[in-house]
Amino acid sequence: MLDDEPVAGRCRGRWGRFGHWFGRASGVTLAAVFLQPVGHGDIVRDGPPQRIAADGVCHPDGRVGKVMTSSTAQPTVKLPGDVRMPLLGFGTWQAHGESAHRAVSAALDAGYRLIDTATAYGNEDLVGRAIAESAVPREDIFITTKLPAERVGREQRTIDESLRMLGVDQLDLWLIHWPPTRGDLVDLWRRLIEIRDAGQTRTIGVSNYSLAQIDELIAETGEAPAVNQIKWGPRLYDKAEVQGHHERGVVLEGYSPFKTTRLGDKTLTRIAETHGVSPAQVVVRWHIQHGVVVIPKSVTPARIRSNGDVFGFELTDEEMAAIDALGH
Template identity: 40%
Template sequence: MKHLQDTTTLNNGVNMPWLGLGVYKVEDGDEVISSVKAALETGYRHIDTAALYNNEQGVGQAIRESGVPREEIFVTSKVWNSEQGYESTLQAFEASRKRLGLEVLDLYLIHWPVKGKYLDTWKALMKLYKDGYVRAIGVSNFQIHHLQDIMDDSDIVPAVNQVECHPLLTQKPLLKFCRENQIQLEAWSPLMQGNLDVPLLDELAAKYGKSKAQIIIRWDLQNEIVTIPKSVKPHRIAENAQVFDFELSEEDMQRIDALNQNKRFGADPDNFDF
């Protein structure tokens, strides 16, 4: 991957950009509109939102006003936990689609593996996919056993699994499982929610002449993990994309891997309460 618009090919042949803009906790209206527009002007072609974020309307408006052709932009949204189940997921998708103002979504994900519900939710996603309303379907925050459940129960393997992933939570067993099953791993909170006070990252930032955020994003990309760092500042959005002009050495990749503590800043997918 040498360019901001380089893509990975998902297991159904759809191309998904390696780097995107996440908009979690970005306010609907002016804030999200200006963030998405700044990203698209910088050259991003991948925007990740969700029903939970309450900013799908602004994301859709920014896409329409950006001047970038719709077919060039990869848009992801997600069904929230309280909407899971077969019929309610179909209704939630329709509501998301209307808020975004888009005919077709590029990727739709189950946001969390809600016990007793996610298999029915997956059936709804399969229907949306087969009916042509979404180009690819996947999951978020699924562990290996959740993925196995879905694969045992259906004929469509999730195209993407979006999970918390960063140098303190490297998710290596999950990454290996996803690779073996042609599921693209995607990292949310790649920048550890700003908890970047790690001496090795300082050292590597100095060595490569890059920011600590850029070091982490590059580490993601070289691990073949799609990544969606969030920012609302245009200069930071641009900076996060300046990761295609250098490469981390194999030794430095392994040193970052060795930072793993299985530390989560978000909820545990096997034990969450929302």
């Protein structure tokens, strides 16, 4: 059994005043958070967009974020180049063989629009097959994969192979999986910038980097990673870490949200009971209301659906603070 395997919870409901709760509960304001489909442009599939409350999240130009009525709408965070990344994604670590293919297919059917994989996972071909067989258009799917740190010097060959395995012409996000143990941190980052500028990936970022390492990249190249994917969950919550990423213009993405959390914690079970959901759903919702991208994983269809069914309830300021306190 994979580590991110919660029990099922309540059925899908309304989106809720996401912008309101994100703005108040997170304590920070990321570059911009949008409630709209991931596909290029402002696509409205089921009628005109509805505005969230006036105290919700706003775009840099002052427009209020949108709540879409489409079943494929996802809350997203804006990355450089006007790229929008879903705040809810599906992780594929430790997913192999046909179970990986079926899991990604189930995730796309359940409404996930961010799929996270890596060269090191050995499942890019299975992820690609599920995407190709899905009825979801490619432009509505955000694909992330990762460069192994030991592939320093073989960046071009690695991304060419990833694109071939995934069956796509361009990635949405390419991450350096770990800081390299050999070679120069900055030289590798410059190589990713070159590959992005050549058009093989829309955005680039890092994984498992410290803020000091990110500062080194910024100081030497003038360009910050779009995303830093790190292990994250309520027991790892650190307001300074969140604020530090925000100040650098780097979106925080958390992996292993359940592995890093004791789902039986009385704080989580109490809040879950209040909303009629599972503790795992509370954890996912907590990430989203903080503006942190979250990628729960499972190979069980019912659990996959449950993990993503987090838009029918809202955590209050007090509940967010209580969950934050688990990291103290």
